[in-house]
Amino acid sequence: MQHFISVEEARERILARLTPLGAERVFLAQAAGRILAEPIAAPADTPRFAHSSRDGFALRFQDIQGETGALELVGSSAAGAPSEREVGPGQAARITTGAPLPGGADTVVMLEYCSVDAAANLLTLDAPEAVKMAQWVRQVGEDMAAGEVILEPGVRLGAADVGLLAGFGRPMVNVTRKPRVAIVSTGDELVDPGTPPGPAQIVNSNAYLLAALVEEYGGVAQILPIAPDDEDAIRQAFDAAIAGADLVLSSGGMSVGEFDLTRPIVDELTGGMHFWKIRIKPGKPLAFGVARADTAPTPLLGLPGNPNACFVGFHQFVRPALDLLSGDGAQVAADPGAPLASIPATLATAVKTTPRRRVYLSGRLEEPGPDATGARPIFYPTPNQNSGNLRLFCQATAFGIVDEGVSELNAGDEIRVEKL
Numbered sequence: 001m002q003h004f005i006s007v008e009e010a011r012e013r014i015l016a017r018l019t020p021l022g023a024e025r026v027f028l029a030q031a032a033g034r035i036l037a038e039p040i041a042a043p044a045d046t047p048r049f050a051h052s053s054r055d056g057f058a059l060r061f062q063d064i065q066g067e068t069g070a071l072e073l074v075g076s077s078a079a080g081a082p083s084e085r086e087v088g089p090g091q092a093a094r095i096t097t098g099a100p101l102p103g104g105a106d107t108v109v110m111l112e113y114c115s116v117d118a119a120a121n122l123l124t125l126d127a128p129e130a131v132k133m134a135q136w137v138r139q140v141g142e143d144m145a146a147g148e149v150i151l152e153p154g155v156r157l158g159a160a161d162v163g164l165l166a167g168f169g170r171p172m173v174n175v176t177r178k179p180r181v182a183i184v185s186t187g188d189e190l191v192d193p194g195t196p197p198g199p200a201q202i203v204n205s206n207a208y209l210l211a212a213l214v215e216e217y218g219g220v221a222q223i224l225p226i227a228p229d230d231e232d233a234i235r236q237a238f239d240a241a242i243a244g245a246d247l248v249l250s251s252g253g254m255s256v257g258e259f260d261l262t263r264p265i266v267d268e269l270t271g272g273m274h275f276w277k278i279r280i281k282p283g284k285p286l287a288f289g290v291a292r293a294d295t296a297p298t299p300l301l302g303l304p305g306n307p308n309a310c311f312v313g314f315h316q317f318v319r320p321a322l323d324l325l326s327g328d329g330a331q332v333a334a335d336p337g338a339p340l341a342s343i344p345a346t347l348a349t350a351v352k353t354t355p356r357r358r359v360y361l362s363g364r365l366e367e368p369g370p371d372a373t374g375a376r377p378i379f380y381p382t383p384n385q386n387s388g389n390l391r392l393f394c395q396a397t398a399f400g401i402v403d404e405g406v407s408e409l410n411a412g413d414e415i416r417v418e419k420l
């Protein structure tokens with residue numbers, strides 16, 4: 001059955017059949033950009049010991065109240081080499097930044113504000129009245145308490161998070177597996193880049209476009225060899241793809257099902273695929289099914305062959321699927337039918353489109369300058385919005401969306417844009 005459905009319905013139906021992948025342990029050097037799969041709690045009160053945040057002298061605050069004489073210097077505490085000696089009444093100890101505060105001391109004075117009589121081993125403060133109780137001391141647990149959860153599962157680890165994990169003494173961390181995405185290309189007319197195309201052949205750009213998008217959005221892409229238009233060859237290509245992947249993508253062969261070899265095989269491998277016509281331009285025909293549903297469910301998404309339909313289809317359907325599989329999908333999982341985030345912009349040039357489908361224009365978004373308070377960004381659609389134009393989405397930074405029922409927009413009109 002073929003249905004015309006909305007972009008949101010299609011996305012919701014796909015996401016409803018996906019579940020996040022399991023976790024794997026990776027070394028910290030591989031952790032940046034990955035999705036955390038465990039809660040991270042502080043292993044101890046942090047800092048673990050009270051220490052100085054300045055180079056100077058550790059002393060007892062009460063000793064410098066009122067009339068103050070010189071303090072006797074007893075020992076020194078360096079980072080990694082704490083002082084063994086207590087600081088008693090009338091005494092002070094040398095201390096470096098990061099060094100443990102010696103017992104008895106509660107306050108640090110920076111060495112720039114002190115004078116030392118080395119021969120007499122005495123310390124005099126330049127302005128004792130300016131010193132505050134506990135100044136330049138980092139107290140135990142003031143940053144984090146033992147057991148306090150600092151990072152929740154589902155966050156994407158940034159550099160600071162990796163630094164925190166290292167600080168917690170963790171050499172490894174559990175993250176969600178990166179989705180492995182196999183890319184199937186079928187057709188006698190296709191050649192790979194590097195092989196000069198014959199007179200009626202085209203270069204397989206979609207596989208490389210999709211693989212690059214997959215890697216850009218957190219997956220691991222595998223491009224399968226082009227399968228010729230032969231039922232067994234196509235079945236073998238899909239079997240190989242399904243065997244090693246969490247998600248299989250194909251492009252092409254979506255428009256004229258009856259004469260196409262790909263669709264019946266996808267239908268067979270998924271035990272009945274869904275085929276939708278979506279009210280979107282480009283990207284109208286889309287096939288979806290789940291192979292090995294009982295053992296190792298592997299979703300399969302058939303995108304149309306036009307490169308721009310692949311590009312738009314990737315952003316609308318594959319990218320949210322990757323988010324959900326990789327555990328980054330809290331938002332998409334909570335509301336899979338919600339529209340993707342968009343902002344209003346001003347359209348730079350007039351456009352004419354079809355009113356029957358929602359049209360996604362590829363283009364460039366220019367943010368207003370710092371002086372243009374309240375001004376909207378400007379959207380420049382790429383000229384020649386033709387589904388096959390490989391240049392159309394080069395350097396594109398946004399989709400401009402022309403809603404169903406609208407057939408033209410003028411320069412200066414408001415247009416919703418999705419940032420890429």
Ligand SMILES: Nc1nc2c(c(=O)[nH]1)N[C@H]1C(S)=C(S)[C@@H](COP(=O)(O)OP(=O)(O)OC[C@H]3O[C@@H](n4cnc5c(N)ncnc54)[C@H](O)[C@@H]3O)O[C@H]1N2
Pocket residue numbers: 185190202203204205206207251252253254255256282283284285303304305306307309387388
């Ligand atoms: N009679 C109809 N014709 C078409 C309809 C329709 O409803 N009725 N829909 C149009 C729409 S919309 C789209 S989108 C395309 C979908 O086409 P297919 O998915 O069947 O794709 P193909 O016919 O195989 O190829 C379309 C186009 O894309 C190029 N292509 C294919 N594979 C690749 C590749 N790997 N790398 C680069 N380019 C590729 C191919 O050369 C074609 O130019 O159908 C419309 N037709």
Ligand code: MOO
Pocket residue numbers: 280281282283284285304306308309387
């Ligand atoms: O939906 Mo097709 O992608 O218009 O060209």
